[in-house]
Amino acid sequence: MQDxxxxxxLAVGLALAVLVGWNQLFxxxxxxxxxxxxxxxxxxxxxxxxxxxxxxxxxSQVATRLDGRxxxxxxxxxxxxxxxxxYPNAVVSFSSKDGALTSWRLTDPKYLRSPTQGELVAxxxxxxxxxxxxxxxxxxxxxxxxxxxxxxVVRYSYRLDGIKVEKTFxxxxxxxxxxxxxxxxxxxxAQQRLAITSYGFQDPKVKEGNGRDHTLAFVSxxxxxxxLYVTPWKSLATTPRGATTFSWTGFDHPYLLVAMAPPExxxxxxxxxxxxxxxxxxxxxxxxxxxxxADDPPLKTSLVTFLGPKYYDMLEGADxxxxxxxxxxxxxxxxxxxVIGRPMLSLLQFFHGLVGNWGIAIIxxxxxxxxxxxxxxxxxxxxxxxxxxxxxxxxxxxDKYKDDNARLQQETMALYKHHGANPVxxxxxxxxxxxxxxxxxxxxxxxxxxxxxxxxxxxIGDLTARDPFYIxxxxxxxxxxxxxxxxxxxxDSAQQKMMMYGMPLMFGAMGLYFPSGLTxxxxxxxxxxxxxxxxxxxxxxxxxxxxxKAEEAKAExxxxxxxxxxxxxxxxxxxxxxxxxxxxxxxKTRPTxxxxxxxxxxxxxxxxxxxxxxxxxEGEASEEADAPAATRPKPKxxxxxxxxxxxxxxxx
Numbered sequence: 001m002q003d004x005x006x007x008x009x010l011a012v013g014l015a016l017a018v019l020v021g022w023n024q025l026f027x028x029x030x031x032x033x034x035x036x037x038x039x040x041x042x043x044x045x046x047x048x049x050x051x052x053x054x055x056x057x058x059x060s061q062v063a064t065r066l067d068g069r070x071x072x073x074x075x076x077x078x079x080x081x082x083x084x085x086x087y088p089n090a091v092v093s094f095s096s097k098d099g100a101l102t103s104w105r106l107t108d109p110k111y112l113r114s115p116t117q118g119e120l121v122a123x124x125x126x127x128x129x130x131x132x133x134x135x136x137x138x139x140x141x142x143x144x145x146x147x148x149x150x151x152x153v154v155r156y157s158y159r160l161d162g163i164k165v166e167k168t169f170x171x172x173x174x175x176x177x178x179x180x181x182x183x184x185x186x187x188x189x190a191q192q193r194l195a196i197t198s199y200g201f202q203d204p205k206v207k208e209g210n211g212r213d214h215t216l217a218f219v220s221x222x223x224x225x226x227x228l229y230v231t232p233w234k235s236l237a238t239t240p241r242g243a244t245t246f247s248w249t250g251f252d253h254p255y256l257l258v259a260m261a262p263p264e265x266x267x268x269x270x271x272x273x274x275x276x277x278x279x280x281x282x283x284x285x286x287x288x289x290x291x292x293x294a295d296d297p298p299l300k301t302s303l304v305t306f307l308g309p310k311y312y313d314m315l316e317g318a319d320x321x322x323x324x325x326x327x328x329x330x331x332x333x334x335x336x337x338x339v340i341g342r343p344m345l346s347l348l349q350f351f352h353g354l355v356g357n358w359g360i361a362i363i364x365x366x367x368x369x370x371x372x373x374x375x376x377x378x379x380x381x382x383x384x385x386x387x388x389x390x391x392x393x394x395x396x397x398x399d400k401y402k403d404d405n406a407r408l409q410q411e412t413m414a415l416y417k418h419h420g421a422n423p424v425x426x427x428x429x430x431x432x433x434x435x436x437x438x439x440x441x442x443x444x445x446x447x448x449x450x451x452x453x454x455x456x457x458x459x460i461g462d463l464t465a466r467d468p469f470y471i472x473x474x475x476x477x478x479x480x481x482x483x484x485x486x487x488x489x490x491x492d493s494a495q496q497k498m499m500m501y502g503m504p505l506m507f508g509a510m511g512l513y514f515p516s517g518l519t520x521x522x523x524x525x526x527x528x529x530x531x532x533x534x535x536x537x538x539x540x541x542x543x544x545x546x547x548x549k550a551e552e553a554k555a556e557x558x559x560x561x562x563x564x565x566x567x568x569x570x571x572x573x574x575x576x577x578x579x580x581x582x583x584x585x586x587x588k589t590r591p592t593x594x595x596x597x598x599x600x601x602x603x604x605x606x607x608x609x610x611x612x613x614x615x616x617x618e619g620e621a622s623e624e625a626d627a628p629a630a631t632r633p634k635p636k637x638x639x640x641x642x643x644x645x646x647x648x649x650x651x652x
Contacts, residue, residue, distance in 0.1 A: 060273060061132040062195045062284050063140050074139040083148050087173035090308070099144030099156030099167055100125030101178065104258075104307040110452040113461070115203070120258050120307050122280070126198035127180050127260070127305065129167050132286055135190035136163040162188035163292070176308025177321055184299040186292035193289040194301065198260060200251035200281040202233040220272050220281050221252030221259070223330055228252075231272070233279050240273035247327035249283055250305075255451035255464060257310050260285065261318075261326035262303040309448040312345060332446055337439035344369075345443050352449070358463055359455030362444070362517055366524040369440070370532075373433050377529070381536050385546040386421055392550075392557040444518045455520065463517035470512060472519040477508030479526040486533035 063071045080097035093103035102125040105111075111118030130138045144156040152173070157166045163186050170179040184192065206217045220231045224246040231241055243249070249270045250259030262268040262285060272283045290299060304322040308314065315328040334341035347368065351361035370377075393415060401408040416423065444450070450463040460467060467473060481504045511519045536543045 060197070060271065060282060060284055061286075062130050062197055063137050064133055065137055066133055066135060066191065068133070071137045071139050074142040076141065077143070080143060081146060083146055083154055085148075085151065085154070085171060085173075087171075090173050090176070092171055092173070092178070094146060094154050094156070094169065095125065096144050096146050096156070097141055098125065098128045098130075099146065099158065100128045101169065101305075106308065113452055120256060122199045122201040124199040124280075126258070127167075127169075127178075128197040128199075129165060129182055130195050130197065132193045132195040132284070133289070134192045136160045136192065138165070162186060162190055163192070172321055175317055175321060176306055176314055177318055178305050178307065179302065179321070180305065181302045182300070184292065186296065187294050189294070190292050191289060192292055192299070194287040194299070196260070196285040196287075196303065198250065198258075198283050198285075199275070200258065200283070202251075202279045202281060204233065204279040218251045218253050218256075218258070218281075220249075220283065221331075222249040222270065222272070223247045223259075223327055228330060228333060233274055233281055236272060236281060237274040240271065242269070242271045244269050246270055247325070247330075248306075249285070251281065251283075252331065254446065255310055255448040256308070257315075257328070257331050258305070258307050259328060259331065260303050260305045261322065261328065262301070263322075263324045266301050266303070268303075309451065310446070311448055312342065332448075333442070334439065334446065335442045337435050337442065340435060340439035341443040344440060345447060345449075348443075348447065349449060357455070358450050358453040358517070359460065359520060362463070362520050363524050366521050367528065369436060370525060370528045373436065374532075376433060377532065378536070378540075381533070382540075382542055382546065383422070385536075385543050385550065387423060389546055389550045389553050390415060390419060390421055392554045396557050396560070440521060441518060444521060445515060447517075450515070450517045455516070460516045460520075463520070464515045466513060467511075467516045467519060472516060472523055473508050473511030473514075476511050476519060476523045476526060477504045479523060479530060480504035480507060483526055483530040483533060486530060486537060 065071065080095045082096075082102070083094045084103075085092045085094075087107075089107055091103070091105045091107060092101070094100070095102040102121060102123075104120045106118035106120065108118070130140070138158055138160065142158060144158045146154060146156045148154050149168075152171045154169045154171075155166065156169075157164065159165075163184065166183045166185075168181045168183075170181070172178065180196070182194065182196070184194065186192070200218055200220065202218050217232075219233070220236060220241065222229045222241070222243055224243050229241070230252060248259045248261035249272070250257065252259070260283075266287060268285045268287050270283060270285055272281065274280060275282050285303070287301060292299060304318060304326055306315065306318055306326075306328050310332050312329060312332050315331060318326045318328045344365065348358075348361050348365050351364040352358055355361060355364070394412060397408060397411050397415065401411060415421075447464075452462050452464070454461045455463055459469065459471070481501070484504065507522065511522065514522075537547070
């Protein structure tokens with residue numbers, strides 16, 4: 001049970017790390033067109049799909065007559081007139097050529113370090129007004145009559161023989177918004193389909209999914225059906241996109257947005273394709289075709305356009321100015337944990353207001369999150385130490401029942417129950433913190449507030465870009481290794497090596513590609529975790545008591561193991577066959593040279609005496625044989641010989 005819980009935690013951690021790293025290194029394009037349609041005619045995509053592709057590479061139907069003939073572009077008789085409006089956070093320019101908004105340049109000094117120096121509008125402009133498949137069509141490049149009505153309002157008009165078009169721009173610079181109101185008046189019967197065109201540009205030199213250069217790319221994007229679809233220029237060059245229902249469409253950047261949102265009642269459709277130039281993108285908003293007569297009231301429509309950094313409060317506030325839901329706020333994708341990520345973004349902004357440095361604000365936010373999760377982290381560390389107390393006993397059970405897994409599980413659970421231990425208790429607090437970590441990752445990866453913001457001059461000049469000197473990834477690897485050394489371990493050797501070396505190296509490698517702001521958060525969190533571990537190991541009374549119990553448990557297991565080994569040795573000795581004891585004479589030590597010489601002399605003397613005794617006996621025997629029988633001495637009886645007592649016969 002314990003190993004299963006730890007393996008589960010390890011697997012979840014690895015899966016999370018791989019998921020985050022893969023999404024960072026290879027961000028998947030959010031394009032999932034459900035249907036295809038041949039865009040050979042002027043009609044928009046089929047109403048059965050909210051986001052669809054069109055086979056082939058059709059041309060835009062803007063500036064075409066009813067019979068499909070394209071109107072020739074107007075000749076450039078004179079240089080277009082430009083109206084420029086200057087505000088604290090942006091400089092906005094309008095051109096009489098096509099009556100378009102041709103420049104929106106952010107004035108924050110940090111944008112001077114961006115590839116476009118803060119310019120958000122492509123050279124051909126946005127919000128060009130014309131018609132598609134209509135009776136009257138305005139020649140592309142026509143010179144409109146413009147006038148500035150106020151510091152925030154500019155109006156352009158264009159008159160044809162049977163129709164007059166008037167468009168009014170109202171700028172809301174503090175909200176990065178501009179409202180366009182279009183009014184079409186007919187002096188003759190005409191069938192007209194209003195079209196509003198905007199141009200974008202994606203640098204073709206930027207590789208898709210390149211973590212270091214991702215801040216350079218504007219791509220086509222559309223929010224439709226609660227989904228954000230993102231399409232790069234290369235895909236549009238082969239397969240244009242169309243949508244019949246959408247909230248907004250435009251050009252998306254990881255930290256910036258240029259997007260147009262018509263009201264739902266306008267029933268506008270959109271068509272996006274690549275232009276003739278490399279990296280060029282054209283998006284047409286096509287409104288329903290209507291028949292206008294001379295006595296009819298003017299045809300009116302409007303839309304709101306956002307041009308600026310993706311500050312969530314600004315995006316959300318656009319709805320109030322527009323008077324209808326724009327859904328610009330969904331350009332900031334915080335994922336499933338946006339309920340956690342948005343308050344954290346507000347806290348990050350609060351800390352920046354206090355210290356004036358976004359890097360320090362990230363550090364303060366990390367400290368706050370660490371304090372908020374301190375209770376669960378402490379509980380988790382104590383649970384790990386409690387499990388370390390039982391680890392020697394669990395290891396002993398594994399040795400004892402290594403051939404009986406069912407009995408091993410039974411005895412292990414009985415051990416946990418007896419000591420009131422729960423192996424999952426140490427993992428649950430980490431699972432509870434994972435949504436916070438994921439929300440922080442998503443927030444720090446998409447926070448426009450960090451775009452082009454420095455941390456330390458000469459080192460990190462943009463918290464949304466990677467660490468140019470790889471100092472943070474290396475420091476992150478070292479501190480994670482140190483933190484793992486300070487943690488109590490209850491894993492086997494293979495798992496311990498994976499946690500000790502594999503995890504720090506993996507996170508360090510991913511830190512090479514993470515935004516430096518995110519890597520700074522991870523490094524700060526690891527340092528705080530290491531300091532927390534030091535405190536728990538040195539000063540926490542409960543942890544110290546558990547550590548003492550763990551050492552005592554190790555000693556107890558060691559003693560039990562030694563006793564078992566001694567008992568086994570005694571049993572083996574008892575079962576071993578005994579050897580027969582040798583006689584003492586045999587067991588004597590080997591005689592010396594003097595003793596052998598003396599024994600030899602005594603043997604010779606005894607032999608000599610034996611020889612003389614035999615000769616005497618033989619002589620006596622011969623004399624007795626020669627003597628008469630009467631004179632022979634009688635042999636003595638046994639009783640006489642033994643003195644009247646019976647003597648036992650000795651035998652061998």
